[in-house]
Amino acid sequence: MRLLVIEDEKKAGEYLKKGLEESGFTVDVASNGIDGLHLALEDDYDLIVLDVMLPGIDGWAVLTRLRAKKDTPVLLLTAMDELEERVKGLELGGDDYLVKPFAFVELLARIRTLLRRGPPRDIEHMHIGDLEIDAVRRRVRRGGQRIDLTPREFSLLQLLARRRGEVLSRTQIASYVWDMNFDSDTNVVEVAIRRLRVKIDDGHDIKLIHTVRGMGYLLDEEREDT
């Protein structure tokens, strides 16, 4: 999968390239609109990450000219969190929109969604190690032992399982499980994860729920550096 990042901020370009490459993508970075548009039109990328505020020609112009010729998915990055900006971005043909500063895991999740990579595992039965999740009957077993979860705990576990191996930020979790779409300064998600962890991992040598400090949580059989 080839990605093009059009970002004038040098540090941002560097960390995006590094992070995305480590997540398995091939990444090119363009530091201005003209080069970016040129690359986007010459090469065939699977997705373009486009900063709106660019010197020379801005992100809107790049998007407009690109859309005249190609349908490459575009994820817009901006520091402006105004409603009109979002509407404009989507009207011009942007596929998604992320406001700076954003969590890298959030960016990764959006990119994966746009690429239909790692689609939501809407499987009736999910197995992670010895953990079994029956989505239809909403039952959870570990090592054959039944675990009772509240509806919210079940939603949280299901979310983590569907995105197995992916780090989910607190904001993403709050939005998905409780439909709370603002950055609250409480540690509600931490507590919920702690309680879920007691039920899922307590008494088992292999821990499934992992905390990635500062970033969020993930569910997977094992994780090298935890």
Added chain:
Amino acid sequence: MARLSLSARLAATFVVITVTCFSAVGFLLFEAAARRIHEQDDTNLVLATRHLRRLVAELDSPTDVAAHKDRLIISVLGDTNNALRIEDDAGHVLVERNSSRVPLASTGAVPVARRIVTSDVQSWRDADDHEVRGVSAIGRPGDGSSVTIVVARSLADRAVLLSRYRRDTIAALAAGMLVAVLLSYVLVRRALRPLHAMADSAAAVTAHRLSTRMPAGDVPAELEALGGALNAMLARIEDGFTRVWQFTVDLAHDLRTPIGNLRGANEVALTRPRSVAEYQALLGSNIEECDRVSRTIESVLFLARADSPQFALQRVVIDAGEELQRIADYFEGLSSEAGVTVQVTADASVYADRELFRRAVSNLLSNALRYTPAGGTIHLRAQKTNRGVDVSVENPGAGIPPEHMEHLFDRFYRVDRSRSDSAHSTGLGLSIVKSVMELHGGDVMAHSEHQGTTRFTLLFPDSPISG
């Protein structure tokens, strides 16, 4: 002409009024004087004629009348302007005195039997077209014959007198008007001087000198209201500026802590080689500090947007019970860990922006959880009132000390700055609640008892207030 100064306009108005009044008064006075003179002249003519008729009656015959000519003239005609002629039946002149050569007409003579009155005075014109007024009457000497008496007066001298009077009046009027114009202009200017003083004061107001106020005290009552209103406006602007300034200072201070932490922790980490685990811990902590800065920025931006008039509320009718239960549910983990019960009592619908409603109540509930002792119960209530719906969050606890009450909703105000969880709170939670309520045209109220319950009430109005 559209932009004449107020002084000029008022002075011009005064001039028009003065000219009109002076002219009207002058004209009326002139007319009255002229009429009085005419009346007096007519009366004199009538009285002279009556006197002559009586004198004639005492004499024997027309011949006798002619013989007493001097006596008749002297006794009756003190006024040398008067002309007199007495004729007999045949038209022979018996007596004549006419130094100013007034044409005399003997037509329409008043008969002997009738009394002479002023309406018998006739009017005609002489060769120079001056008006002449005169009376003629029949007199009867002792022998029973009749003579015609004519007494007349030229008004030429009166015309001269009146025209002189008119000229004097006009001159006086002109002088009076000139004085009135000058005086009114000076007076108006003086009366408007407080306005100029106000303009000068207003011109002295800048962002750095907002404490300037309009002069008060010796201003006229009419301007006192204006000055008061301007001063009140200045006070509000000054207050707004002070708050913006204070907000900027607080924001800068607030950002110092996480940035100081970031810098310090990184510097310490770099002083010597560390284990991978230590670096990972540091980076994790860095992200937490970044999140803290992000949260502050997000909150500040939210408040700024809420202050802008373009903020678009997406109001819908919300089942308050359902929504409060959802929020309680969100905090369920947190509250049960703290050993606190959250109880929802509601049967009302709120007309509000769902997202903002959640945000406001969540902020209050998360505050309440912080201050509720284990075993306590927090009540979330929504109830209908006559002005709308009251949504309240009530918790037991130590209560908020009274000195903090009035600052609770100030931005970056923290009741207890030393609390361990202050790193988690932006100090903007309650300001956001207040902003949300202002956007809804409602209000938020805080009530707290020492060692008792603390209650925050959100007042949602029933119908949308425009804007």
